[in-house]
Amino acid sequence: MNYCCLNQKIIPEAKAGVSLRDLGLLRGYGVFEVLTAQGDKLFLFQEHFRRLKNSAKKLNLKLPVSEKQLEASTKKLILKNKLEKASIRIVLTGGPSKDGITLGKKPTLFILANKIKGFTKKDYLQGVKLITTEYQREIPRAKISNYIHAIQLQEKGKKEGAIEVLYFHNGLILEASTSNFFIFKKDTLITPKNNILLGTVRNFVIKIAKQKFKVQERDLPFQELKKADEAFLTATIKGILPVTKIDNFKINDGRVGENTKWLMENFKRN
Ligand SMILES: Cc1ncc(COP(=O)(O)O)c(C=O)c1O
Incomplete structure (x- = not known):
């Protein structure tokens, strides 16, 4: 029971x-x-x-x-x-x-x-796919109960082989439906700062990343996705989950990048 x-x-x-x-x-x-x-x-x-x-x-x-x-x-x-x-x-x-x-x-x-029902080993080794949609959550800094948009897009995501939806608004990438989003450009880690939920894992990962990389919390224009060398999501259940495909374009030729691997190895709970 x-x-x-x-x-x-x-x-x-x-x-x-x-x-x-x-x-x-x-x-x-x-x-x-x-x-x-x-x-x-x-x-x-x-x-x-x-x-x-x-x-x-x-x-x-x-x-x-x-x-x-x-x-x-x-x-x-x-x-x-x-x-x-x-x-x-x-x-x-x-x-x-x-x-x-x-x-x-x-x-x-x-x-x-x-x-905990987590993701599979394969997801962490090979990375996952995201699809994008124009949306910004209401009261983005608060974790409010209304996830109507995320629930509506579940089926579309599944059909396209994506595990989550990445939100953008006014040309800027924000967050995924239940995660925060990061990219690497060479050794610089970039993550959006405004109009998102400040994830607990996001903040934790930023601290770890600062030991080895430059970190920029700033606006991330949609076009910059195509210049990303690596990408990943963070969230409580997921930890750090590599992203290797967004819509129809591959990140890092569809392979998990070395910097993301370093972060995953150095991310330890408790
Ligand atoms: C919209 C949204 N952004 C970001 C996150 C990540 O937050 P956390 O790292 O605290 O799990 C979540 C988690 O549920 C979320 O729903």
């Missing part, structure tokens, strides 16, 4: 229920975090908590728990579900609303814990 934590109570997931008048359900009004854990070691918990708090603030939601309380209930949930390597989803919604549009007094907070 899988357990969840709903409003700070650990209960069987099958028995958990929220109000049908919850703004998360009615309007997609909510924020969330996904993090990983090895045993009771939570990876970058402080960073995830800070971002959750910041996302909540942008939606006028108040987190009903402290960092310590949230960390403790997350660890308790992992233990209850007997998970060795876990993916944790923390969700905060607007909570029940009388008229379906006004924020109520009690936001809903829940935590889900699952086994």
Whole structure:
């Protein structure tokens, strides 16, 4: 049986229920975090908590728990579900609303814990494909619940053999649907800075990269993709995932580059 934590109570997931008048359900009004854990070691918990708090603030939601309380209930949930390597989803919604549009007094907070379903060895060895689409997420600095565009494009991506969609807007590359995006031009690592979610892994990888490479956080024009020597995605579940094809053009002749390999080798959780 899988357990969840709903409003700070650990209960069987099958028995958990929220109000049908919850703004998360009615309007997609909510924020969330996904993090990983090895045993009771939570990876970058402080960073995830800070971002959750910041996302909540942008939606006028108040987190009903402290960092310590949230960390403790997350660890308790992992233990209850007997998970060795876990993916944790923390969700905060607007909570029940009388008229379906006004924020109520009690936001809903829940935590889900699952086994990590990662990518395959082949994906990391050979790299993956992305397709591009013109889009910018609403409130890009916040991790809001609304992923309508990403979900709509899932089928198209699969048909074209792509694992994710890369967003661009006004001629600039932004981020992928659930990841941040990087390119290498020779030994310079470049990643967008504006109108994106500042990923926890993105920030971690930038720190590692600075030991060996020049790093530029800046606007990345779409045309520059064709000049990229290497490319990769970062995200909590993926870590560093090399990209070898974008739409119909190959990066580095379809091979994973040496600089990306160096980063993958030096990226260690916990
Ligand atoms: C839109 C978007 N950008 C970037 C990321 C990467 O963030 P993180 O490294 O914290 O997982 C995510 C992760 O879910 C995301 O949804």
